Amino acid sequence: MTLLDVVLELVIVVTAMLATATLVLVGPKRIAAAIRGYRWRLEACLLSIAALVVVLALRLSTRDVVRRLERRVIGHNITDDLFALEEQLFGETPVAILQSLQTEALTTFFVFIYIYGYAFLLLFPIIAYFALEEMDELSTLLLAFTANYGIGLLCYVLFIAYGPRNFDPMLFEGLLYDAFPQSHSLTGQVNQNTNVFPSLHTSLSMTVFFVAWVTRDRYPLWVPLSGFLAISVALSTMYLGIHWFSDVAAGTVLALISVYIGVNYTVDGLVATGRQYLGQRFDVLGKPGGE
Amino acid sequence: MDDVGATTTRRRVLTAATTGIAGALAGCTENLWSRAESPGPEQVSLTIKAVPADDDVVAAKIASKLRENFQAAGIDATFEPTAKAELYREVLLDGEYDVFVARCPELDEYDGLRGLLHSKYVSERGWQNPFHFSDVTVDELLESQLTSEGEEREQSLSELFEHLTETVPYAAVAFPHRIGATRDELSISVPPRESLDYAEIVSQEPDEGSREGPLEVGVFGEQLTGRLNPIVVDRNAISGLVELVYSPLVYRIDDEDVPWLADDVEWESGSRLRATVTLHDDSTWHDGESLDADDVAFTYQFLEDTSLGEAESGIPAPRYRSQQSLVENVAAVDDRTVEFTFETGTQSIAARALRVPLLPEHIWEPRSSIVGERQTEALVDDNEDPIGSGLFTVDDVTEDAEVELGLFDDHVFRDETADRPSILEDFPQFEGIRFQVAPNAGALVDLLAEGEVDLTGSPLPADETSTILENAELSALTEPTEEFYMIGYNGHHQELGYPNFRRILSRLIDREHAVDQIFAGFADPARTRGSLFGIKDTELAADEDTVITNFPGSDGEVDSSQVRSLFEDEGYGYDDGALLE
Numbered sequence: 001m002t003l004l005d006v007v008l009e010l011v012i013v014v015t016a017m018l019a020t021a022t023l024v025l026v027g028p029k030r031i032a033a034a035i036r037g038y039r040w041r042l043e044a045c046l047l048s049i050a051a052l053v054v055v056l057a058l059r060l061s062t063r064d065v066v067r068r069l070e071r072r073v074i075g076h077n078i079t080d081d082l083f084a085l086e087e088q089l090f091g092e093t094p095v096a097i098l099q100s101l102q103t104e105a106l107t108t109f110f111v112f113i114y115i116y117g118y119a120f121l122l123l124f125p126i127i128a129y130f131a132l133e134e135m136d137e138l139s140t141l142l143l144a145f146t147a148n149y150g151i152g153l154l155c156y157v158l159f160i161a162y163g164p165r166n167f168d169p170m171l172f173e174g175l176l177y178d179a180f181p182q183s184h185s186l187t188g189q190v191n192q193n194t195n196v197f198p199s200l201h202t203s204l205s206m207t208v209f210f211v212a213w214v215t216r217d218r219y220p221l222w223v224p225l226s227g228f229l230a231i232s233v234a235l236s237t238m239y240l241g242i243h244w245f246s247d248v249a250a251g252t253v254l255a256l257i258s259v260y261i262g263v264n265y266t267v268d269g270l271v272a273t274g275r276q277y278l279g280q281r282f283d284v285l286g287k288p289g290g291e
Numbered sequence: 292m293d294d295v296g297a298t299t300t301r302r303r304v305l306t307a308a309t310t311g312i313a314g315a316l317a318g319c320t321e322n323l324w325s326r327a328e329s330p331g332p333e334q335v336s337l338t339i340k341a342v343p344a345d346d347d348v349v350a351a352k353i354a355s356k357l358r359e360n361f362q363a364a365g366i367d368a369t370f371e372p373t374a375k376a377e378l379y380r381e382v383l384l385d386g387e388y389d390v391f392v393a394r395c396p397e398l399d400e401y402d403g404l405r406g407l408l409h410s411k412y413v414s415e416r417g418w419q420n421p422f423h424f425s426d427v428t429v430d431e432l433l434e435s436q437l438t439s440e441g442e443e444r445e446q447s448l449s450e451l452f453e454h455l456t457e458t459v460p461y462a463a464v465a466f467p468h469r470i471g472a473t474r475d476e477l478s479i480s481v482p483p484r485e486s487l488d489y490a491e492i493v494s495q496e497p498d499e500g501s502r503e504g505p506l507e508v509g510v511f512g513e514q515l516t517g518r519l520n521p522i523v524v525d526r527n528a529i530s531g532l533v534e535l536v537y538s539p540l541v542y543r544i545d546d547e548d549v550p551w552l553a554d555d556v557e558w559e560s561g562s563r564l565r566a567t568v569t570l571h572d573d574s575t576w577h578d579g580e581s582l583d584a585d586d587v588a589f590t591y592q593f594l595e596d597t598s599l600g601e602a603e604s605g606i607p608a609p610r611y612r613s614q615q616s617l618v619e620n621v622a623a624v625d626d627r628t629v630e631f632t633f634e635t636g637t638q639s640i641a642a643r644a645l646r647v648p649l650l651p652e653h654i655w656e657p658r659s660s661i662v663g664e665r666q667t668e669a670l671v672d673d674n675e676d677p678i679g680s681g682l683f684t685v686d687d688v689t690e691d692a693e694v695e696l697g698l699f700d701d702h703v704f705r706d707e708t709a710d711r712p713s714i715l716e717d718f719p720q721f722e723g724i725r726f727q728v729a730p731n732a733g734a735l736v737d738l739l740a741e742g743e744v745d746l747t748g749s750p751l752p753a754d755e756t757s758t759i760l761e762n763a764e765l766s767a768l769t770e771p772t773e774e775f776y777m778i779g780y781n782g783h784h785q786e787l788g789y790p791n792f793r794r795i796l797s798r799l800i801d802r803e804h805a806v807d808q809i810f811a812g813f814a815d816p817a818r819t820r821g822s823l824f825g826i827k828d829t830e831l832a833a834d835e836d837t838v839i840t841n842f843p844g845s846d847g848e849v850d851s852s853q854v855r856s857l858f859e860d861e862g863y864g865y866d867d868g869a870l871l872e
Contacts, residue, residue: 071374071377072377072380075377077371077372077373079370079371079372080338080369080370080371084369162343162372165344166343166344166345166351166372167343167344167351167355167370167372168351168352168355168370169344169348169351169352169355170352170355170356170809171355174344177731177733178733181730181731181732181733181734181736181737182730182733182734182737184730184731184733184734185729185730185734192513193343193345193513194374
């Protein structure tokens with residue numbers, strides 16, 4: 001299976017999941033309304049989308065620079081610290097405990113959650129919030145995603161950390177790539193194996209769950225569903241030997257910060273503040289002793 | 292009432308506490324002062340570096356096992372997984388490490404030890420003395436093995452091994468078997484390892500007849516395609532690829548020297564061993580420039596000093612120095628003839644020097660400019676468009692995805708009437724070689740099963756063999772190698788500077804158990820004095836009676852009290868289970 005096959009399968013499965021969930025949770029009426037009014041809706045959240053795209057593009061285009069900065073210039077390897085911390089706190093690392101429960105069914109479940117469940121969890125709320133009468137929820141979610149990626153990128157530059165499967169293959173198993181080696185071609189496109197602290201899988205999933213909670217009067221059913229999925233994703237990253245417990249904990253904290261930013265700020269507001277600040281500076285510079 | 296009671300209690304507690312603290316302080320101020328004035332010995336702390344499991348699962352396992360065993364010995368040991376290119380950079384170039392574990396290429400001759408261990412290389416960067424090891428006796432023995440012959444040389448070598456078991460600058464763990472796989476259409480019996488193996492496969496007709504297309508080779512790893520510079524060490528690479536593009540004067544095939552870019556080599560002994568090398572009449576580089584005697588002389592001068600005299604004390608190449616340093620003088624006599632004078636009288640040693648890949652002067656001479664501290668352009672350049680003189684040219688590189696090699700039509704061995712080496716008798720049966728990069732070993736075996744690739748180029752982990760054996764269209768290939776897993780010590784580290792300390796550390800891996808558990812049986816443990824330093828089968832040091840292989844524990848697990856007494860016998864102290872400096 002090549003990268004293309006893996007992507008194709010991902011698209012088919014996730015589309016089916018999205019279609020079902022949209023019909024059940026959003027309902028035909030709102031879908032129809034959303035399609036009719038797609039133009040103003042897009043316009044309303046254009047800035048948020050642009051911000052997210054900029055951060056994602058930055059992430060992609062700076063891969064080489066980031067890798068050099070991270071590995072050669074800053075070179076702060078914290079892998080052993082994470083391991084030692086968790087052994088001290090828990091006696092045995094949570095990853096080892098989770099992996100000791102290993103069964104074939106559980107592995108299949110977590111591989112499914114890690115790849116397909118995660119993609120669904122991130123995409124569904126975008127559709128669902130798009131179908132609402134106001135774009136506030138969607139803007140909140142997109143800004144929170146943007147914050148996740150931005151702060152995550154900064155952490156990846158600062159810390160080199162390898163996941164459990166890479167650290168000690170005798171204690172921890174790399175279950176994901178044992179069970180589904182081709183998925184590495186997918187995850188490898190998105191991420192490097194030194195970027196595990198914090199877990200973006202966890203932080204983005206938890207972000208979706210927290211935003212679902214904040215906006216629970218819109219889609220009450222989405223709260224338990226997203227909660228179940230988000231916690232499963234967090235557990236799957238550890239069960240599959242990809243992340244440490246610390247990564248998951250840090251990911252959850254990152255989600256809280258991102259949701260706080262998403263709820264309390266808007267991209268328009270941030271841009272306006274930035275303009276105002278620059279304007280003042282410009283004024284001061286332009287007219288010395290002015291005002 | 293309540294309030295009054297609470298106040299009383301609080302006051303009492305405060306008084307008691309103050310008295311207590313004052314009393315305690317009176318007793319311990321002296322203690323505190325003395326501690327501050329002369330801090331006691333601290334726990335020995337060591338960081339072990341090796342590649343993560345993604346790159347090499349065996350190296351990561353050995354490093355983890357060492358961490359465990361060092362900890363059981365009371366050492367504050369940590370394991371720092373480091374990507375391959377970065378590991379080489381930190382260990383070989385910057386010397387920023389305490390202990391490292393790495394898979395090392397085989398030593399082609401005893402003399403290879405000279406490059407690894409001679410103290411004159413202590414300040415150089417690269418594979419020459421990365422341990423910062425300096426020992427007068429070792430230097431003398433390395434020099435005498437170089438200049439003496441026959442029994443005298445053997446005597447020096449066996450003394451050398453004996454002395455190394457005392458000083459232990461590094462220690463081998465085991466010699467891995469190389470594991471590979473191929474589709475049955477190809478008749479291959481051993482997994483390819485170096486460039487000649489690929490040249491040989493391309494010379495063999497596959498079952499369906501010669502192919503109008505390349506040989507498809509699958510490899511796995513990260514950052515495999517970015518740097519195609521043949522003289523640097525800080526890179527991850529597809530093994531054999533760069534060497535397919537850059538050829539040497541002479542190859543060693545089945546213990547015989549086969550002239551390659553050289554048409555003929557005339558040896559002449561005397562006070563100094565000399566060799567006159569004649570080049571083929573119409574050799575060219577891949578860009579059409581003529582390959583002449585000046586290129587040959589240039590290559591050796593350039594490896595010795597990549598700044599070509601610009602830097603005050605020279606900036607030698609981090610690779611091939613051990614071979615290049617055998618050449619005392621090299622000079623182009625005319626267009627086609629080069630004369631070598633060697634530092635040794637033994638032809639088998641001197642021949643090592645002729646196995647260095649040649650570099651085109653017109654490309655590399657401009658790269659001699661100094662770009663940083665102890666760096667020349669040649670050592671930082673990625674060499675994206677390699678111009679060599681080998682049988683293959685680099686046609687196309689898709690980053691992190693594939694490298695396409697085409698056939699070099701103007702190579703002298705493409706002329707079927709030429710006197711070709713026997714391994715090239717039916718060359719070529721393919722239109723080149725395409726290396727495809729898979730993200731991991733499992734995905735690589737999948738590519739093979741689906742027929743996307745013909746064979747594997749990266750060594751596979753042992754657990755992939757079961758998948759291969761289940762598939763009727765695939766054959767597993769295994770071959771014992773003389774590559775070895777090395778534990779290297781940084782002599783600049785406070786404790787690692789002591790031979791006694793290194794000797795005990797080198798005992799802290801159960802080699803037989805490791806071969807069983809970590810290598811799944813696909814390796815031969817280092818047992819003899821010779822094999823402990825990377826020379827697998829040598830009669831000169833076949834003695835198995837060495838303390839290094841005597842593991843203080845059983846079944847891979849260190850017995851803390853046994854190690855503790857080993858360290859205590861050498862004068863080390865313990866405090867609460869921690870080994871003190």
